[in-house]
Amino acid sequence: MRLPPAILGNAEEVLREILRFMSPADVTLSRYFKDHPRLGGRERGAIAECVYSVLRNKSFFTDFAGTGATMRRLTVLGMAEAIGADSLGGLTEDETALLTRINEIDRSLLPPKKLANLPDWLYDKFVAQYGEEETQALAAVLNTPAPLDLRVNSLKSDRDKVIAELATAPIIAEPTPYSALGLRIRKKPTLQNLPLFKEGAIEVQDEGSQVLAQLLGARRGEMVVDFCAGAGGKTLAIGAIMRSTGRLYAFDVSEKRLTKLKPRLARSGLSNVHPVVIAHERDAKVKRLAGKIDRVLVDAPCSGMGTLRRNPDVKWRQQPEGIVELTEKQASILDGAARLVKFGGRLVYATCSLLDEENEGIVQGFLASHPDFELVPVNKVLAEQRIPLEMGDYLKMLPHKHGTDGFFAAVLERKAAPPKAVAEESDDAASDSVSE
Numbered sequence: 339m340r341l342p343p344a345i346l347g348n349a350e351e352v353l354r355e356i357l358r359f360m361s362p363a364d365v366t367l368s369r370y371f372k373d374h375p376r377l378g379g380r381e382r383g384a385i386a387e388c389v390y391s392v393l394r395n396k397s398f399f400t401d402f403a404g405t406g407a408t409m410r411r412l413t414v415l416g417m418a419e420a421i422g423a424d425s426l427g428g429l430t431e432d433e434t435a436l437l438t439r440i441n442e443i444d445r446s447l448l449p450p451k452k453l454a455n456l457p458d459w460l461y462d463k464f465v466a467q468y469g470e471e472e473t474q475a476l477a478a479v480l481n482t483p484a485p486l487d488l489r490v491n492s493l494k495s496d497r498d499k500v501i502a503e504l505a506t507a508p509i510i511a512e513p514t515p516y517s518a519l520g521l522r523i524r525k526k527p528t529l530q531n532l533p534l535f536k537e538g539a540i541e542v543q544d545e546g547s548q549v550l551a552q553l554l555g556a557r558r559g560e561m562v563v564d565f566c567a568g569a570g571g572k573t574l575a576i577g578a579i580m581r582s583t584g585r586l587y588a589f590d591v592s593e594k595r596l597t598k599l600k601p602r603l604a605r606s607g608l609s610n611v612h613p614v615v616i617a618h619e620r621d622a623k624v625k626r627l628a629g630k631i632d633r634v635l636v637d638a639p640c641s642g643m644g645t646l647r648r649n650p651d652v653k654w655r656q657q658p659e660g661i662v663e664l665t666e667k668q669a670s671i672l673d674g675a676a677r678l679v680k681f682g683g684r685l686v687y688a689t690c691s692l693l694d695e696e697n698e699g700i701v702q703g704f705l706a707s708h709p710d711f712e713l714v715p716v717n718k719v720l721a722e723q724r725i726p727l728e729m730g731d732y733l734k735m736l737p738h739k740h741g742t743d744g745f746f747a748a749v750l751e752r753k754a755a756p757p758k759a760v761a762e763e764s765d766d767a768a769s770d771s772v773s774e
Contacts, residue, residue, distance in 0.1 A: 341421070343428025345381050348374065349388045350413040356389055356651065357409075363389060363651040387420035388413060393650035394481045395419065397455045398448070402440060415440060450474055455481050459658050460643070467694055472738075476692075479738040484647035487514065487544045487742075488521040488529075489571075492578050493607045494539040497521065503534055516727055516740070517548035519575075538605030543571045546644075546690075546735045546742030550637065551575035552723045553716070553733060553747055554686050558583040560632040565589050565675040567613070570599030572637060577608040588613045589624070619674025631678040633686075638668045640689035640696050644744020647737060661695060668700045676708060681755040685711065688733075688747040697746040698732065704750070714749040 352370040356363045367389060371382055392399060392412050403411045414433050417426055423437050445453060450470060454461050454477035464473040488511065490497045497513060500521065504511045509527050514520030522545070529535045529542070551572045556562045556579050564573045567588035577586050588611055590596050596613045603611055616623050641661055642652045672687055679685050687704070689696050705711060716733045727733075727740075733747035 340425055340427040341381065341384055341417075345384060346410075346413055346417060346426070346428065348377065348381070349385045349417060350409050352385060353389055353392060353413055353416070354409050356393075359651065359655045362649065362655075363393060364649070384417065384421050384425075388416040390483070390650055391419040392416035393654065395455055396654065397452060398445070401452065402443060403436065411436060453477070456653055460653055460656075463693060467692075475738045476736065480646040481650075482647060484544075484737075484743065485741075486523040486526050486542065487548075488523065488540045489517070489543040489548050489575055490519045490521065491539050491541060491574075491606060492519060493582065494537060495534070500534060500540060504532075507532065514545040514548075516725055516742075517545045517552070518724075520545045520548050522741075536605070538602075538607055541571065541574060541602065541606075543575065544743045546740070546745040547571055548575055549725060549727070549733070549735065549742075550635070550686070550688050550745060550747055551579065552725060553688075553719055553749060554579075554633050554635050555684060555719065555723060556580050556584075556586075556633050560584045561587075561627075561630055563587045563589060563627070563631050563634045563675070563678055565619075565634055565636045565678075566638060566671065567599065568592075568595045568637075570596070570602055570611075570613075572635060573599065573611060574602060574606050574608065576635070577606065577611050580610060582608045582610045584610055586611045587627070589616050590614075591616055591618065619671045624674060624678065628677045629680050631680060631683060633684045634675050634678050635686050635688065636672055636675045637688045637690075638671055638696075638700075640664060640668065640691040641693060642690055643692045644690040644735075644737070644746075647743070661693065665695050665700060668696060669703055672700060672704050673708075676704070676711065676750075676752075679711075679752045681752055683752050684714070685750040685752065686747055687750065688745065690743055690745055692736070692744045692746075697734075697748075701732075701748040701750070710753050710755075711750045712753060714751050716747065716749055719749050 352367060356366050367386055371377060399412055399415045403415060418437050451461050454474060456477055464476065468476060490500050497519060501511050509523060511521040511523050514522050534540045554576060556576050558581050561584060562576060564576060567573045567590045570588055573586065573588045580586060588596065588599060593615045596615060599613055614623055641656050641664060642649060646653055676685055687701055691697060705713060713731060715731045716729045720727050720729060733745065735742045735745040737744055
């Protein structure tokens with residue numbers, strides 16, 4: 339069944355705005371669909387897939403679209419790649435010839451850098467880290483759509499029951515290999531109307547993100563902080579691991595992001611989560627908890643290069659100088675969050691980046707300036723949590739190897755202190771809480 343020719347015009351209109359890279363593609367698409375309520379679900383899906391296809395293949399499409407690669411040509415190429423040329427109506431002879439010419443190109447014969455469909459600066463960074471062969475394997479997967487991962491809320495159900503109930507929808511869900519509560523769906527159905535979703539039995543969460551929550555090792559009754567909580571996906575996972583006991587603080591500098599946590603929290607059945615808006619990493623609200631927290635997760639703001647399957651616009655919006663600014667922010671946030679950790683407590687630093695300077699570089703700099711912390715090899719923690727992953731000192735989950743988004747994590751522990759130091763820190767913390 340062919341799409342109405344007018345849909346190409348809609349796709350071209352929104353693509354033109356997105357390629358200005360003034361805001362994230364998903365935000366621009368949501369706004370466009372809100373402004374065009376007459377577009378049906380099928381049309382919206384086609385437009386979105388067209389946009390993401392162009393973002394994934396922008397280098398290739400631009401180079402081979404011919405002279406005067408207009409927005410219309412890019413739109414036609416993106417739509418054909420996304421839903422098939424046979425589904426397009428209203429094409430000109432030139433556009434039909436363009437699609438024929440593109441289909442005759444053997445992309446495997448393209449130069450490696452062109453085949454990767456990455457900006458030159460990012461391709462060069464990946465090659466320096468991973469080598470050219472692995473960069474090609476990584477790029478090939480980054481240029482494909484991600485599956486949909488779910489986390490089963492263990493307070494409400496279990497994985498087998500959820501699989502069976504989804505099958506009645508009918509939605510086929512497969513258990514994920516690393517997270518004991520994860521499910522993977524190859525197609526992307528609408529979940530919002532399912533009783534499982536409304537009742538809080540499932541949450542959308544990438545398997546890699548679920549593993550990060552497990553890596554923290556939170557226990558019942560502990561004091562825990564999710565330092566950059568955002569909309570709270572990991573917060574909810576940690577809260578379920580704690581069986582809704584203890585106190586779990588969800589800190590974030592964005593009230594808007596924390597507001598998105600509220601309906602998810604209401605569905606989850608958790609009662610131990612306390613969302614807190616902070617001005618910055620040295621906010622007085624943070625100071626009051628200094629030295630009191632058993633476990634702190636810092637899922638730091640980052641370039642997001644590990645999420646390119648979901649957010650392909652990131653590779654075009656991000657610039658090398660932006661990475662430098664991010665690393666300064668990451669180091670500062672980690673330093674601020676470390677003040678919360680009690681003696682013998684655990685601090686997990688994580689990003690969804692694939693770049694060393696945002697990952698190992700930050701951790702090594704932190705350890706050099708914080709002799710009271712030590713690195714805990716992640717393979718030891720994975721074994722403790724019974725997560726079947728082979729790693730070294732750090733967690734490095736890669737899309738082409740593990741099927742998840744790209745994630746990095748380091749587990750840090752604050753060394754035990756002499757009794758005198760413990761007493762002094764306890765007194766200081768008590769003084770802070772009274773004075774504040």
